[in-house]
Amino acid sequence: MSRPSQAKLNTTDHNGVSVIQSQAHATYTTSLPAGLAGPQQVPQLIPADPLEEGDNALSPSEMKKPSADKDSDEYRQRRERNNLAVKKSRMRSKQKAMDTQQRVNELKEENERLEAKIKLLSKELSVLKDLFLEHAHNLADNVQPPSGGDGTSPAPNNASTNGQ
Amino acid sequence: MSRPSQAKLNTTDHNGVSVIQSQAHATYTTSLPAGLAGPQQVPQLIPADPLEEGDNALSPSEMKKPSADKDSDEYRQRRERNNLAVKKSRMRSKQKAMDTQQRVNELKEENERLEAKIKLLSKELSVLKDLFLEHAHNLADNVQPPSGGDGTSPAPNNASTNGQ
DNA sequence: AACTATTGCGCAATGC
DNA sequence: TGCATTGCGCAATAGT
Numbered sequence: 001m002s003r004p005s006q007a008k009l010n011t012t013d014h015n016g017v018s019v020i021q022s023q024a025h026a027t028y029t030t031s032l033p034a035g036l037a038g039p040q041q042v043p044q045l046i047p048a049d050p051l052e053e054g055d056n057a058l059s060p061s062e063m064k065k066p067s068a069d070k071d072s073d074e075y076r077q078r079r080e081r082n083n084l085a086v087k088k089s090r091m092r093s094k095q096k097a098m099d100t101q102q103r104v105n106e107l108k109e110e111n112e113r114l115e116a117k118i119k120l121l122s123k124e125l126s127v128l129k130d131l132f133l134e135h136a137h138n139l140a141d142n143v144q145p146p147s148g149g150d151g152t153s154p155a156p157n158n159a160s161t162n163g164q
Numbered sequence: 165m166s167r168p169s170q171a172k173l174n175t176t177d178h179n180g181v182s183v184i185q186s187q188a189h190a191t192y193t194t195s196l197p198a199g200l201a202g203p204q205q206v207p208q209l210i211p212a213d214p215l216e217e218g219d220n221a222l223s224p225s226e227m228k229k230p231s232a233d234k235d236s237d238e239y240r241q242r243r244e245r246n247n248l249a250v251k252k253s254r255m256r257s258k259q260k261a262m263d264t265q266q267r268v269n270e271l272k273e274e275n276e277r278l279e280a281k282i283k284l285l286s287k288e289l290s291v292l293k294d295l296f297l298e299h300a301h302n303l304a305d306n307v308q309p310p311s312g313g314d315g316t317s318p319a320p321n322n323a324s325t326n327g328q
Numbered sequence: 329a330a331c332t333a334t335t336g337c338g339c340a341a342t343g344c
Numbered sequence: 345t346g347c348a349t350t351g352c353g354c355a356a357t358a359g360t
Contacts, residue, residue, distance in 0.1 A: 344346100
């Protein structure tokens, strides 16, 4: 793992990092408690400096160059690539979230559909069962059909509440 | 949501220095074919655009704090608050995403449950219907079971193939 | 007018 | 090595 200095800037506050050259070199940056340092000494935004390719010999006890490795060309290039990747990644992430949300909606709908179907089937079943029972009763009751009046009450009954 | 805008960078330039603090945001961006321009983004403090809307009468003494616009205190405070808000917002956002994902899982489960139930009910119904048909056939075959018929025969009819 | 909430963005560390 | 993710701060906005 590479973890050079990490100077994380922050710690709660300050940081200002600015950027342009910032901190990676750490060292400065963490200061600025309130007022000062702020204006960064303009990092020279200078572009000029087209050079720097090659060599990097930094002395162990030396600080990094205040401005050197990061205004370099290759650096910029890397940054840009990363920025692109980041953007892509975020886009995807967002898309995923939307898809998930949509999935929720679809599932909800599906659920309703299924529930309706269940309701229907249950009702159908109930009717059938009732018919069945009615029949059974009839058979049982009239073991011998008394022809004749037959009560008009076919069998009010039963009520099978199917459960489950 | 947000919009178009493109930020114009310019960090509020103050006296003239500073500035660079914010880098980037902007300015050119997304383009830069790697390579050139690279090293510098620096927005030179250029103003770039002094025009913006009508009326701007800037008094000669418009600069409020000559050296402290944003490097100071109140600014930091605001930043900090905002950073906090941002953090909170992001946390929430993330949580929401997770909740949504979870919801998907729950709904999926529920769906399976419902589907199983439907299957069961369907089967039950099928069995009952078969029984009925069988019965009907019996009745039809022996139109008259022993002993005369009671007219109450339920008329075999049925035949409802439910659909869907 | 002052705050907070969101959002896009770049940087850097880290994961793979 | 290089892209992918992720946490973070900044600044512009939207929303109150």
